[in-house]
Amino acid sequence: MSEIRYENFFPIEGGTFVNAGDVSSRIKSILKNLGIGSEVVRRAAIIAYESEINIVSYALRGNIRLSVTPDAVCIEAKDEGPGIPDIELAMQEGFSTATPMVREMGFGAGMGLSNIKKFSDSLEITSEVGQGTHVKTRINMAEAG
Amino acid sequence: MTLAEIRDILDAEVLVGSDELGKEVKTAFSADLMSDVLAFAKPGSLLLTGLTNPQVVRTSDILDIAAIILVRGKVPPAETVRLAQELKIPILRTRYILFETSGRLHEKGIVGCIEKVGGDRVDVGNKI
Numbered sequence: 001m002s003e004i005r006y007e008n009f010f011p012i013e014g015g016t017f018v019n020a021g022d023v024s025s026r027i028k029s030i031l032k033n034l035g036i037g038s039e040v041v042r043r044a045a046i047i048a049y050e051s052e053i054n055i056v057s058y059a060l061r062g063n064i065r066l067s068v069t070p071d072a073v074c075i076e077a078k079d080e081g082p083g084i085p086d087i088e089l090a091m092q093e094g095f096s097t098a099t100p101m102v103r104e105m106g107f108g109a110g111m112g113l114s115n116i117k118k119f120s121d122s123l124e125i126t127s128e129v130g131q132g133t134h135v136k137t138r139i140n141m142a143e144a145g
Numbered sequence: 146m147t148l149a150e151i152r153d154i155l156d157a158e159v160l161v162g163s164d165e166l167g168k169e170v171k172t173a174f175s176a177d178l179m180s181d182v183l184a185f186a187k188p189g190s191l192l193l194t195g196l197t198n199p200q201v202v203r204t205s206d207i208l209d210i211a212a213i214i215l216v217r218g219k220v221p222p223a224e225t226v227r228l229a230q231e232l233k234i235p236i237l238r239t240r241y242i243l244f245e246t247s248g249r250l251h252e253k254g255i256v257g258c259i260e261k262v263g264g265d266r267v268d269v270g271n272k273i
Contacts, residue, residue: 021203025232028207038188045207046183053200105200106179115184 006034006068012052014059014081017105024049027066027075034068036141043119043139044073050112051077051135057102058082059132072121073139083129091117091125146170146255148212148235151191154249155214155239161226162212162235170211172258175247179204186210187258193246197221202228202236210234216243 008030010023028045036044048064055062055077062079084090091113098108113135117123120137127133149166152159159166174186175193179200182192188209194201197219205213212235215221221236229236239246251257 017198017200020200021207025203025206042188042208049203049207050180050183105198106177106182106196106204107200109178109180111178111180111184115180118184 002069002071004067004069006030006066008066010064010066012055012062012064012079014055014061014079017056017101020052020056020105021049023064024052027064030066031068031073036068036073040073040139040141044075046119047075047116047137047139050115051075053102053105053107054112054133054135055079055081057098057107062132071141073141075120075137075139077135078132079134080132083131084125084127084133085129087125087127146253148237150253151212151214151250151255152237154253155237155241155246157214157237157239160215160221160236160238161229162233165212165233165235168211168235171255173214173247173250173255174258175243183208185259185262190258191250191255193243193250195219195243197225199225199228201225202232202234205234206232212237214239214246216241216246 024045027048031041031044059079059081065076067074089095093114094110096108096110102108121140122138124136148168170191173191176182177194177196182204186208189211191212191214192205192210193214195217215238218240
């Protein structure tokens with residue numbers, strides 16, 4: 001277990017795109033200011049952004065926890081929402097339950113979770129139907145390019 | 146190639162970033178699906194798109210996109226322009242369709258930020 005260099009929680013309102021992406025932009029600049037390598041910052045920002053889009057698209061509310069240790073950047077997204085009945089199915093690229101509003105924004109093509117997987121070194125999803133979803137990701141510093 | 150040259154090639158109108166026309170760009174990515182942009186676009190590239198909502202600007206900010214080219218004569222809503230001004234991301238608007246926009250830029254030397262999925266293009270020295 002390595003010590004936490006930085007930790008913060010960012011609340012996200014569900015159901016509206018008005019501020020969507022704001023938290024991710026902040027996370028990106030926080031990581032940049034901490035002197036994290038640009039490739040790790042980029043991957044973390046993409047994961048945070050897709051997570052944020054998921055919360056505004058599907059949940060009532062949620063939050064993103066950012067934590068940084070000497071070894072890794074962790075992005076954790078927790079929401080109160082409908083949950084995911086079949087995580088394996090939801091992980092399949094192209095599977096989506098998005099509304100037209102989400103699609104109009106350029107999302108909802110069933111790529112969110114697969115993008116989160118693509119840009120993380122480890123991914124753990126737990127979900128309870130009718131309660132919410134918890135997505136934990138980790139990006140290793142060693143992978144910095 | 147500079148944004149000023151790109152503006153001339155595309156007969157484009159500069160909506161945001163008229164003071165950044167000296168910015169150099171070598172690569173581009175074209176898509177209307179922002180998840181695809183997140184999956185494949187590289188820092189320092191142009192984003193060619195027909196989508197005009199603020200998420201186009203957010204996506205560009207997350208990825209360090211050099212400039213957004215709105216194709217098919219699309220006029221962005223005011224909040225998109227405002228966000229681009231705030232985040233300092235240039236927006237150019239052209240009446241050419243996506244195919245023509247991509248083709249005209251490619252002909253003059255702008256290349257895709259990746260050539261095909263699964264194969265990264267050899268580094269062309271993009272600067273963020």
